Amino acid sequence: MSEDVSGTKIPVGPQHPSLKEPANFTLTVDGEVITGADLKLSYNHRGIEQAALSKTYLENIYLLERICGICSHAHTSSFVTGVEDLLDLDVPRRANYIRTLIGELERIHSHMLWLGVAGHEIGFDTLWQYAWRDREIVLDLLEEITGNRIHYSINTIGGVRQDLTDEQRETVLAKMDELEERIDFYLETVPNEETVRMRCEDVGTVSTELAREYCAAGPVGRASGLPVDVRRDAPYAAYDEMDFDVITDTAGDLLARTTVRIREVAESISIIRQAAKGIPDGDLKATPQPMQALLAQIPEGDVVSRYEAPRGELIHYLRSDGTDTPERIHIRVPTLANWPTVVEALRGSYIADTPIVVAGIDPCISCTSRIGVETDGTHAGENSFNLDELREYGIEWYDDRADGGSATGEPGTDRGDRP
Amino acid sequence: MGRIIDWARNRSPWILHLNCGSCNGCDIETLDALMPRYDIERFGIQQKDTPRHADVLVATGPVTKQMAPRLERIYEQMPEPKLVIAAGSCASTGGVFKDCYNCHEGVEDVIPVDMYIPGCPISPEALIDGIVALLEEAGQEAKAERLAAAKPEVVQSGKRIDEAVPADPDEAMGQPATDPENQEGTDDTEPVEA
Amino acid sequence: MTPSQLKRKLDDELSALLAASEEHDCGRLEFVLADRGDLLEAVTTLQELGITHLITITGVDAGDEIEVLYHFLRYGEYDDGDLGEGVELTIRAIVPKDDPKIATLTDVLPGATLYERELMDMLGVEVTGHPNPEKLLLADDFDGGPPLRAENLEVS
Numbered sequence: 001m002s003e004d005v006s007g008t009k010i011p012v013g014p015q016h017p018s019l020k021e022p023a024n025f026t027l028t029v030d031g032e033v034i035t036g037a038d039l040k041l042s043y044n045h046r047g048i049e050q051a052a053l054s055k056t057y058l059e060n061i062y063l064l065e066r067i068c069g070i071c072s073h074a075h076t077s078s079f080v081t082g083v084e085d086l087l088d089l090d091v092p093r094r095a096n097y098i099r100t101l102i103g104e105l106e107r108i109h110s111h112m113l114w115l116g117v118a119g120h121e122i123g124f125d126t127l128w129q130y131a132w133r134d135r136e137i138v139l140d141l142l143e144e145i146t147g148n149r150i151h152y153s154i155n156t157i158g159g160v161r162q163d164l165t166d167e168q169r170e171t172v173l174a175k176m177d178e179l180e181e182r183i184d185f186y187l188e189t190v191p192n193e194e195t196v197r198m199r200c201e202d203v204g205t206v207s208t209e210l211a212r213e214y215c216a217a218g219p220v221g222r223a224s225g226l227p228v229d230v231r232r233d234a235p236y237a238a239y240d241e242m243d244f245d246v247i248t249d250t251a252g253d254l255l256a257r258t259t260v261r262i263r264e265v266a267e268s269i270s271i272i273r274q275a276a277k278g279i280p281d282g283d284l285k286a287t288p289q290p291m292q293a294l295l296a297q298i299p300e301g302d303v304v305s306r307y308e309a310p311r312g313e314l315i316h317y318l319r320s321d322g323t324d325t326p327e328r329i330h331i332r333v334p335t336l337a338n339w340p341t342v343v344e345a346l347r348g349s350y351i352a353d354t355p356i357v358v359a360g361i362d363p364c365i366s367c368t369s370r371i372g373v374e375t376d377g378t379h380a381g382e383n384s385f386n387l388d389e390l391r392e393y394g395i396e397w398y399d400d401r402a403d404g405g406s407a408t409g410e411p412g413t414d415r416g417d418r419p
Numbered sequence: 420m421g422r423i424i425d426w427a428r429n430r431s432p433w434i435l436h437l438n439c440g441s442c443n444g445c446d447i448e449t450l451d452a453l454m455p456r457y458d459i460e461r462f463g464i465q466q467k468d469t470p471r472h473a474d475v476l477v478a479t480g481p482v483t484k485q486m487a488p489r490l491e492r493i494y495e496q497m498p499e500p501k502l503v504i505a506a507g508s509c510a511s512t513g514g515v516f517k518d519c520y521n522c523h524e525g526v527e528d529v530i531p532v533d534m535y536i537p538g539c540p541i542s543p544e545a546l547i548d549g550i551v552a553l554l555e556e557a558g559q560e561a562k563a564e565r566l567a568a569a570k571p572e573v574v575q576s577g578k579r580i581d582e583a584v585p586a587d588p589d590e591a592m593g594q595p596a597t598d599p600e601n602q603e604g605t606d607d608t609e610p611v612e613a
Numbered sequence: 614m615t616p617s618q619l620k621r622k623l624d625d626e627l628s629a630l631l632a633a634s635e636e637h638d639c640g641r642l643e644f645v646l647a648d649r650g651d652l653l654e655a656v657t658t659l660q661e662l663g664i665t666h667l668i669t670i671t672g673v674d675a676g677d678e679i680e681v682l683y684h685f686l687r688y689g690e691y692d693d694g695d696l697g698e699g700v701e702l703t704i705r706a707i708v709p710k711d712d713p714k715i716a717t718l719t720d721v722l723p724g725a726t727l728y729e730r731e732l733m734d735m736l737g738v739e740v741t742g743h744p745n746p747e748k749l750l751l752a753d754d755f756d757g758g759p760p761l762r763a764e765n766l767e768v769s
Contacts, residue, residue, distance in 0.1 A: 038745070038747075040747070040748075040749070041749060041750065042485050042748065042749065042750050042751060042752055043440065043483060043485045043486055044440050044483060045440075045485070045750040045751065046440055046483055046516050046519045046521055047519035047520040047521040047522065047760060048516075048519065049735070049760075049761060050519070050760050050761060051516070051518055051519045051520075053766060054518075062515060063515050066442045066444070066509075066514070066515050066539070068442050068443060069441070069442040069444025069445070069446070069540055070443055070444075070447065072442075072444070085639060113447060128454075129454060129455055132450075132455070133454060133455040133456060136454075136456050149448070149542065150444045150447070150448065150540050151444060151539060151540065212666075213665075213722070213723045213724060214723055214724040215665075215666050215667045215668075215722075215724030216724075226688075227689070227691030228666065228686070228688060228696075228699075229696055232689065232695075232696035232697070232698070233686070233688065233689040233696060233697070233698055233699035234698065234699060234701065235698070245695070246691070246694055246695070246696045247694070248691075248694075303639075304641055304684060304701060304703070306668070306701070313668065315668050315669055315684065317669075317671045317682070317684070319673060327673075328673045328674075328761075330669070330671040330673075332668065332669035332728070336669075336727055336728075336731075337668075337669075337724075339727060340723065340726060340727060388468035388469075389468070485752050520757070520760060521751075521752075
């Protein structure tokens with residue numbers, strides 16, 4: 001992914017350059033324009049795939065849930081579906097409906113979280129506050145149904161652990177009406193808002209061809225016109241009974257990524273309504289057998305389990321050796337699939353665009369908080385930036401441009417409290 | 420919450436949030452504390468970007484091996500007095516990642532911790548509770564240190580320093596605590612005079 | 614196109630390269646290459662048939678050899694919001710442990726870049742010709758062997 005590109009090399013380091021810390025991102029620039037980027041993702045590596053091999057499949061549900069706090073249900077659903085395939089278990093329809101409901105609530109919470117973060121990256125903190133305030137509607141529902149706002153632990157091998165009461169069903173439907181009003185508001189205002197257009201339209205564009213070459217997934221791929229959505233191309237849970245559109249766009253820029261996500265929230269609301277209204281009676285688990293008995297029956301074999309997490313296509317590969325602990329678990333999170341498109345999107349973008357282009361694929365917070373830019377001092381007189389400084393740099397640079405200032409990137413304004 | 424600040428610099432605490440390999444669960448709940456529902460900014464608690472201006476470090480995650488040096492560096496860059504909160508099960512003990520080859524067993528493996536907030540993840544209310552408790556404790560210690568500086572005989576007598584701090588400053592001045600004319604507020608930061 | 618139909622087609626197109634092929638109950642297809650050197654040809658054939666989406670690359674330590682699994686997806690039919698079912702397929706290449714090398718796909722499939730780096734880190738397979746063979750997940754000064762090789766597993 002990195003090549004010999006001429007221009008100033010800007011290693012991206014988390015703190016002051018003299019501390020010689022390993023960098024997350026190395027941007028190669030020519031003036032204000034980025035000509036290349038190289039990334040390193042090792043900060044968040046915990047060693048989960050190895051740790052999972054000494055735990056039973058049941059214990060692994062709780063470990064894998066904590067791969068990501070934003071899409072934990074995606075991980076457990078994908079994992080237990082794989083184990084259920086190995087065991088050839090028939091998960092009851094009611095359990096599948098509950099999985100679908102929770103999965104879509106998770107998608108809404110994740111997209112709204114992203115909307116706030118994206119707003120923050122372009123200096124639109126009001127959007128951050130609004131989006132996260134409205135997100136509380138969904139977190140309250142999740143807490144009411146599952147007992148926790150994050151890490152719902154609703155899945156078990158063969159089904160779900162908690163039931164959806166009729167009262168909760170009514171609450172879900174009522175709250176979806178409330179949420180729908182808010183989403184209509186975002187759909188109308190966000191794509192037309194001045195700051196959003198200035199910072200997102202035609203920024204970080206990834207063509208359909210490029211997205212295909214780099215095998216992009218999720219809203220990122222769909223915003224560039226790729227027809228991929230695991231809920232449709234390999235239906236799981238109750239999605240084969242749900243009616244919804246796969247949202248795509250052709251522009252492939254950050255504005256497209258924004259509108260695709262907001263429109264997906266609208267589709268999620270529709271799916272949640274279908275699931276809540278149509279949930280059939282039935283059992284919550286495939287079998288009354290105790291877990292130890294089930295785990296003792298897992299045959300040898302491989303299984304691939306895919307799931308449409310909020311960020312995109314998630315894959316769990318499991319290999320069983322006939323014991324109650326797995327022989328191999330391989331997880332590829334959607335963010336890993338989308339990082340190469342960030343690198344390509346940065347090429348040709350301005351340094352000031354870095355925070356929003358990176359945020360555009362909805363990466364984990366942990367992967368992005370350590371981006372920085374080290375320069376030769378010609379950028380606002382600074383020798384180094386971290387992501388927060390880069391964000392401010394971007395906001396001021398665009399403000400300056402909008403005011404008709406020079407586009408060379410000298411904001412000229414005091415940068416406030418800075419060491 | 421009352422007057423929670425008896426603080427060496429007599430101002431509201433600024434927080435630096437650092438993800439040390441967390442799954443992001445504790446991070447989004449920490450940031451959620453800034454959002455309209457919990458709104459810790461109304462208490463003057465602000466999130467800062469740089470360690471040089473932070474009073475309280477809120478660290479999440481078990482601390483991956485790659486993050487450990489950075490965590491140390493940030494801790495060193497924070498000016499005194501500084502406090503560290505280990506937010507979440509992973510930051511407290513390593514959590515579910517305790518046995519992983521690339522993880523430490525919590526923030527305490529790397530830097531000293533002043534307050535642990537349990538939870539997987541923490542809730543924003545728990546975070547607020549933890550910050551308040553931490554500041555009250557820190558406030559008492561700061562008060563006690565000033566008292567020791569002003570009245571070294573208290574230290575020499577061997578009394579525990581925080582027990583030597585009277586609940587009502589007027590007691591130290593020899594006046595009845597219930598005298599309304601001389602009632603001082605409990606957040607009086609001036610050392611008491613003999 | 615159903616999985617069975619696709620399997621017949623691929624069995625035909627790849628016949629010279631395959632040691633075995635299988636259709637799993639769930640509809641996932643699997644093709645085992647006789648020779649890891651044919652990997653590039655197999656992938657190029659897939660691309661010519663419109664199968665361009667590499668889901669990921671999984672390495673598995675299988676004793677004397679390392680299995681490298683290339684998971685692909687054939688997109689479903691898309692029409693204005695409606696998307697049909699796709700077909701999942703896996704290409705399996707066998708890499709001996711005493712010569713753990715395999716060719717890079719990045720020349721024909723740029724999207725393989727990060728997955729190949731992960732394979733190098735975790736299984737210690739050398740991906741020859743990779744444009745940027747830096748460590749992806751492990752620290753640069755990581756001193757242990759590849760964590761997912763059987764000899765390095767700290768499994769109780």
